[in-house]
Amino acid sequence: MMFSRGFWSSAIVLVTLLVPQCFAEDWLYTVRKGDTIWGLSHKYLKDPLKFQDIQKYNNVKLDRQLPPGVTLKFPMEYLKFAPAEVNVNSINGEAYFVRRGVRTPLTEEQKLVLDDILVTKKDSSVALLFADGSELLLGENSELIFDVQTKWGETGMVDSRVRLMQGSAEGRVEKLRGPGANFEVQTPSAVATVRGTEFRVRLDKENEGIVFNEVNEGTVSVQLHENKESVKEGYGLITSAKLPLTKPKELLPEPKWVNPRSKYPGHPVTVTWQPIDEAISYQVELFKDKELTVLEYKATVNTHQFTLPEVEVGEYSLRLRAIDKDGLQGLNATHHFTISPVPTSPQLNTFIEEYTAGESLEFSWKAADGATQYRWQLAKDRQFRNIVSQTDLKSRVRHIQEGLPAGTYYWRVTAGNYHGFGQYSEPKRFDVKRPIPPQLVLSAETITTEDALTLSWKPVPLAKEYYWQVSTDEQFRDIIKEGKSQSNHLVLEGFPEAQLYIRVATLGPYNRSRFSETQRVLIEPQGNGKTAFGIGSVLLFILLL
Structure with missing residues (x-):
């Protein structure tokens, strides 16, 4: 989706980096031992012969006697500069870039430059590394245009300006190194970030004129037309080209994990966190790396518990944040963990579904590949909240010679190895009935x-x-x-x-x-007449026959 230049001129959103020092038009350099103005001019100036101007500008009389620690001023217009490149750190899913009208699939070897257009598809993301070490993670269904990419020689100053046309981006921006250093993200609303800041910018999916700006670290300056707001760490701001600039709003706190585990033996991996009262939902993101650059999966959930999809074993990072009623996403909670390879669920053998109390029972199952042990469980309920017995076994048979009391039972088995146990089998039900009393x-x-x-x-x-x-x-x-x-x-x-x-x-x-x-x-009593009469009557009746 492309916007007209008229749109951008009427409602420009600048993500500019605020320098922690004053914005003089001079680059400041601290002299080290052995430095001379002549040497520094050859290293940093477009025209090294301007060294005499630099000497006069700094009121230096003896060039070769510069004491270490002295600050020299270099006018910005004297400095070398050249186009900078943006590296592709990682690609998850599908993405492409457009250069001079030619669309090309994006690869990690590609360098992005001025006027390139980067586009990600659904369920995809791209991690970018700028020349000054700043990082930007472009989310799914996003479009980013590289407007300015300039590197000021070897000064360490980089001027990076991009336009987020649709979708989302989040950045970790390095500390500014002088007046020429800059990092701007233009959107239909204005966001300006400080060096060293972690920020997020999202265009509303339904109305791309509305932008969510959230700051995890540092301070952000938000500018829309002539108006400007400063957004501090832990605050967010919703901006719209058609509405006046509002005041920042405090973001929801980071969720607190409940009993997080550093190692999960196979699937399922279920994570739980303490609910936040003001949250209407939560954003869950799964990354393949600790740096949170390779996004594997994301989801929005309405509960404070989530079971991850089945992914390959390995190391992962989970990031979680709460979402308030206005759509602003809160501070991040991050959890690093490993999913270890464990055997699949064993297959249970055929089992009689009705027994008599006290009758011996035998439970058995088929071998699971790679299993070195098994865990057998018996419970009074299908959810196994009321466990009657649990046994770890090397064999694939569990005997109960003494039988069980009358009742309804469920049993299941999981296979394990040195990493731990995997998923349980589907439980099987059986009933134990009391023996009938004697029929006297x-x-x-x-x-x-x-x-x-x-x-x-x-x-x-x-x-x-x-x-x-x-x-x-x-x-x-x-x-x-x-x-x-x-x-x-x-x-x-x-x-x-x-x-x-x-x-x-x-x-x-x-x-x-x-x-x-x-x-x-x-x-x-014996001889009361009743019994004798009865017997005699029977005998007489037989004789008469």
Whole structure:
């Protein structure tokens, strides 16, 4: 996107570097041992024969007796100057430059000069190094024009002026070295930065006439038309060509990391920070280097936690800042870390989904490439917040011979090496149910005091023995007989005349005090007539048949 020269003349945005000394039209030089005006003139002047003018200008009578520490003044118009080049430090994604109407893909070997136009594409960025050591990181979908690139001989002074036509740029600008040193970024709004300053300039995506200017370090002078504002470190300013210049606004503070780690064993890498009350969102940027010049990924998030995309293992830098309701981005929080290579998640073997409490269990999984160890986890919930057991193993099998109490469980496994453990497998669910109580059956519902009573029930899995009780009351407060049995049946006799209640329980894992349903038996006296009559009637009935 190109703007007309009329636009720029009506609303010029200057990013000029404010010199910490006065802006005299003289370059100042501090004399070192052995310096002479003749030698300095040959080194710095366009016309070395002007040495006599320099001698008179500084009121120096004996050229060869200049004492070290004396300051000499050189008029700027006498100094050598030549076009300067801008180096390409790094390229992330795709970018190209236009020189005399010819569009060429950008490479790191390319030198950018006066009148070049640099363009970055979506999800791309370019890190630039200027002749004085200043750096500029051009963001995605940006266009930058190099208006002035001048180097004042060997004085160290560099005049760099660029126009940001669209997109964003952030700079780390070196300290000024004299009146000829300059660094300007023109946009539809004005920003002037000091040497040694870290600043950001962003054109609004919806309205490129609005520009966000933010200062992380140093002081910035913002100029729009004839108006000027000074923006100090930790402040920002939103400017518009159509609106009056406003006052700077304090930026949101840098976010505070929560339990940051210097080393992450593979993915996922999740970072957390303390929320900032005034923040409506956060800008997250991932760089491949500690210098924050190779941008790998960026995102805007509305939470105070973020999981990075899966990237290659290696060293990274994460930069984070809060964004306020006006769109100004706050101070930076930076975190350097390493993502180490770890094995992939193991594949779990087929597993039965239902067990009986106390039944032995076996968990197994397939080998993971490069794994030297495994970590097995058992939990009561899918999120593994309530972990029941965790074990580190060299083998790929975990046994629980004693079984588990009844309940719902989840298990998972991660593989590890000397770097640490990787991602966990997808959890598997299984249920453990309590064994059913014995189902008690009596041989008769009514017997005499002389008769025997047979008790029987189906065997219960995992039962070690059984415990039985006989009581005169249904609540088993008056127990008249009790005992243990190794088998699932027994014969009892010698009951008193009464209404009796009988029950049996399994003695085994996770079964204590789980009794069968209570059964009733009526004990009647021997020879009361009922039993004899009953038996005689049955025999007579059979004979009659």
